Amino acid sequence: MDNIDTKLSSLGCTLQFWHKKKISLVVGGGIAAYRVLDLIRGLKAQGAEVTVIGTEAATRFVTPLTFHAISGHPFYGDLFHPGEEGGMDHIRLAREADLVIVAPATADLMAKMAHGLANDLATAMILARRGPLLVAPAMNVAMWEHPATQRNVERLKGDGLVFCGPEAGALACGEEGMGRLAGVDTILEAARRCLEDKTLAGKHFLLTAGPTREELDPVRYLSNHSSGKMGWAIAQAALRAGAQVTLVHGPVHLPPLWGAKMVPVTSACDMFAAVMDCWETCQPSRSLDAIILTAAVADFRPVVRSSEKIKKTSSMTPMNIELEANPDILLELGRRHGAMENHQRPILVGFAAETGRAVERGREKLARKPCDLLVVNDLMEEGAGFMVDTNRVTLLDRDGLEETWPLMSKDAVGARLVEAVAARF
Numbered sequence: 001m002d003n004i005d006t007k008l009s010s011l012g013c014t015l016q017f018w019h020k021k022k023i024s025l026v027v028g029g030g031i032a033a034y035r036v037l038d039l040i041r042g043l044k045a046q047g048a049e050v051t052v053i054g055t056e057a058a059t060r061f062v063t064p065l066t067f068h069a070i071s072g073h074p075f076y077g078d079l080f081h082p083g084e085e086g087g088m089d090h091i092r093l094a095r096e097a098d099l100v101i102v103a104p105a106t107a108d109l110m111a112k113m114a115h116g117l118a119n120d121l122a123t124a125m126i127l128a129r130r131g132p133l134l135v136a137p138a139m140n141v142a143m144w145e146h147p148a149t150q151r152n153v154e155r156l157k158g159d160g161l162v163f164c165g166p167e168a169g170a171l172a173c174g175e176e177g178m179g180r181l182a183g184v185d186t187i188l189e190a191a192r193r194c195l196e197d198k199t200l201a202g203k204h205f206l207l208t209a210g211p212t213r214e215e216l217d218p219v220r221y222l223s224n225h226s227s228g229k230m231g232w233a234i235a236q237a238a239l240r241a242g243a244q245v246t247l248v249h250g251p252v253h254l255p256p257l258w259g260a261k262m263v264p265v266t267s268a269c270d271m272f273a274a275v276m277d278c279w280e281t282c283q284p285s286r287s288l289d290a291i292i293l294t295a296a297v298a299d300f301r302p303v304v305r306s307s308e309k310i311k312k313t314s315s316m317t318p319m320n321i322e323l324e325a326n327p328d329i330l331l332e333l334g335r336r337h338g339a340m341e342n343h344q345r346p347i348l349v350g351f352a353a354e355t356g357r358a359v360e361r362g363r364e365k366l367a368r369k370p371c372d373l374l375v376v377n378d379l380m381e382e383g384a385g386f387m388v389d390t391n392r393v394t395l396l397d398r399d400g401l402e403e404t405w406p407l408m409s410k411d412a413v414g415a416r417l418v419e420a421v422a423a424r425f
Ligand code: C5P
Pocket: 208, 268, 293, 294, 295, 296, 297, 298, 299, 326, 327, 328, 329, 330, 331, 349, 350, 351, 352, 353
């Protein structure tokens, strides 16, 4: 399968998820209203049907005609429009939607929502809503930080509404700070999570991902080609299933995962410390259910890190760098778990990246490394391993399980691995 096919297969899963999902999008009257045009396009591109309901103020920023043209459905703004339902648009729009998204949610709109006002079509529809409702606020930083707004946000969260953003950055008013509408991809992911089954609600996953860097001097380091994509995909699948996720990761070029606790680290020693810190924090309450170690941790680090750039020597003799072993996170966790009752131990999953005879070497690794499941992949196989968007893996366990999955997108491998872990709870 080449890269295009992979992208299409991954897109296929996404399209299947969104196919004919009905979204009622409530647009508030803030300058960020123009950015929801991209959100509408994003939702439509994935197969969802979007109906826009706007406040009076929203139509001052973007015209009803534009919303109609981009969404492909008539715009709704008038509570007293007789329409086809004899003025019952707000009830139908609230009832028929799989998800209601409020974006941008202005301070005014959230204040009305928090107090149950319903004096226009948008607020009446929100009050009539019984199912999931996602709120993406956007406003000036002072308005966002005002105690009145924060009170309203807390009240709405207490009512069960899901919030996405705002984000920090440059604001339309020229100020910097919290108040930017979340990015389209973030809102799309948040929307998807509102609709997924929460089969892992209450479970906590700790993951490691990406490479580590072992510094030689302020300029150079030893590392590997790990992109972090596999770990990201597993973390995303766990988040979609409603789990709490802590993601300890080395230096990668991937955006933070919405809803995860991101713990960036650099070296293997940093990663070891961050994982043990999380493990020890969770230990008293037994609040860690699965640990999945996808990181390609450097096995060695330079014994000495030079504080200045190491200079080239004039002689032609080879340069020797003395290395020492890094701590093994998986071994240490296995040791700690060995002292615990079976039912109290989090499920421990290791990864093995091999170059040839992968399954055989995986079995040897399972004998040495005390994990419950080992995911083996062969870096020499086309479409597997580092950097690519696909993987072909074999799942091994201590009872002799040997399950080879076909070449799939890393997203699909992540979802299937999370299911395999969940089946062991
Ligand atoms: O022994 P090897 O490095 O091949 O084992 C791979 C597995 O062990 C992976 O799950 C990796 O994240 C983990 N590992 C670790 N700490 C290390 C080296 C590897 O947790 N120092």
